[in-house]
Amino acid sequence: MTAAHSPSFDEPAESTGSPSGPKLRDPGEPLFIRKTLIVASIVSAFVVAFLLLAYAPDALILTFAAVWFGCVLHFAAKTLSRWTRLPERWSLTVVVSILILLTVGFFALLGWQLAGRIDELATNLQESVQSLLKNVEKQFPQVKGLIRRTPPEKAAQVVLGGQTGSTVSGLLATPVGFAINVLYIFFTGLYLAASHRMYLNGLVALVPVHRRAKVRHVCDEAGEALWGWTLARIASMVLVGVLSWIGLALLGIPMAAVLAVLTALLVFIPNIGPVLSLLPPMLLAMSQGAYAPLYVVALYTGIQLVESYLITPIIHQHEDNLAAALVIAVQLLFGILFGLLGVAFAMPIALVAMLFVQRFYVERGLEGTNVERELGKHSEG
Template sequence: MKRTLTFSRRVVTATFIALLLVALFGLIGYAASFFFLVFGSITVAVVISGLSHFVRRNVSLSYSLSVGLVMIILVVLIGGTIWALAPTVSRQADELAKSLPQSVIRLRDNLSQTELGRKVLEGIPDQPGQLLSAGGPGRGVLSQITGVVSGTLGGLANVLIVVIAGIYLASAPDNYRRGFVRLFSPSYRGRLLGVMDQCYTTLKNWFISRTITMTVVGLVTGVGLALLGIPFAIVLGIMAGVLNFIPNLGPYIALVPALLVAMPQGTNYLLYVMALYMGVQSLEGYILTPMLDKRFVSVPPALLLFGQVLLGVLVGLVGVLFASPLIAVLLVCVEELYVKDRLELKT
């Protein structure tokens, strides 16, 4: 009888956990914007707080003054970088935007000369206008312009919310931490604070690791393209560095415009550019990332890829962008709150 009750209890527990996971994924799917706004704000707060603690350790300032100093330094650095690079980057970006459509047309013409290429082109509209929505050309163009403008404004508003909320969280992190743990039993609050500290350290280390890899990839790619004589090397290098924020998928996305730009210069340059990008990714994947993982934080590559696919299906691009830090934090929570507190305590 007792064994039957134990088995029934396990079935009920497993069913409850399964339903809870389904509800969680459903909630992420329906409230994705809010969820990732909160997570993005927490990430920004972790970065600001980590820099502020670093300043506080090396300069005799209070935490509040350290936060203010960090914000001033960040504004000066970001503003100075934009001021210094804006003319060149703007010019190259404008020229790149004009060059890419011509490269796409040239690629279409090359593919149409082979049987395999013609099969690839089947089903792809010959004219860009055919991609517009139904209801007439004018209405399609208007709807696209409206969608782009609204999407851009929405994205900028979200970024502004994330930054402002992150500053608020970083200015008084202990208040929010204590307020959150008060929702739980007093006997468990100390444990939760410890886990939150580990999540904070994991997010901070993840950001340091990503920043280093993005910087190295962007610099090496830009310098390599410039040495090869590829146009728009600065913009393509920046794109390679920024897109490296997305593990696994970002480098291949960055490769596409570089190949299109190199195409008019001949097959040899296509091979040179591909070799450069593959070499940079080998440097990042086999040397830089393992070295940083030992020092900072490591996320299993297969788990990260599955997480990117799952979050991409559930919430789209923003899920792919935040998959890496989110999985890193979830690994800490599962290890501490489930493996150690539930499984290992029973054995």
């Protein structure tokens, strides 16, 4: 009679599926971990963005301004290097030197004169606004209470400063704050332009390996879009500034040069800038006669038409993916969050954001699917 076989300690126990037995690794576990990490990364990014927006909104808009300036310096040096065959590092040195010389020369020749006239312009504008408000109160007594509850100084502070506690515009209003912000944008942009490959490699290293080539290509494409947009803005500013100076001088509007410089600076802001640039000369024209403001409106309307027909074809290739309603909505949002500086950089931010959405979502997720075929059926019907 054979003895019953009893398991020894050297023999492995059979898996019975009980919790005490050895567990087989789930094949889907790596995929689950990967998805969990992706979700955690996205949530963390949103949390960091919210904290920055809530507690340091200035850092966001100033950092983007520095990145924009770095892109401009890099592509300007790249263009100069292509024309002159100089090394790109030396081309960057030449570009920065020319920029510094132009800035110093401008302030040396016209800066002090403009500074004195700006104070005079502010005084004249304040007097014109007060006179306009008094006339409005006489003609429309029902809005008298509204005007007194919302003085012009408070409205201007809200427009310039935003609603999130942003101090960018407040700093820009003082000489020391203006210098701090300009130096931050200048040196940060200069470092980015001088070592752009190092910073780009660091950014690309944060994404998965199979996406790095695509991210690098889209970042280069975004830089080219910012460079093209900047060239178009500069061309617009120069054209509108010169035409405004000539037109205001012919109309006999006081401080035509100061108003032309102010107009050229405001043209940097798409859509809203031309409207804002019209207000100072129109207010000053009120002291020149009843029809002078109408002449100023006609002048600026003609200048905008000329600018649109000459400059718009150049910038159209960089803005063809941006709907006008989208740009205005982004400008409104950034104006509430960051003030006037947010409005100024709303267009390039929207341009870069739409470029990334186009390359990483539309082209990969929508194109080549049944969406286009369904849209084609509806359009044919």
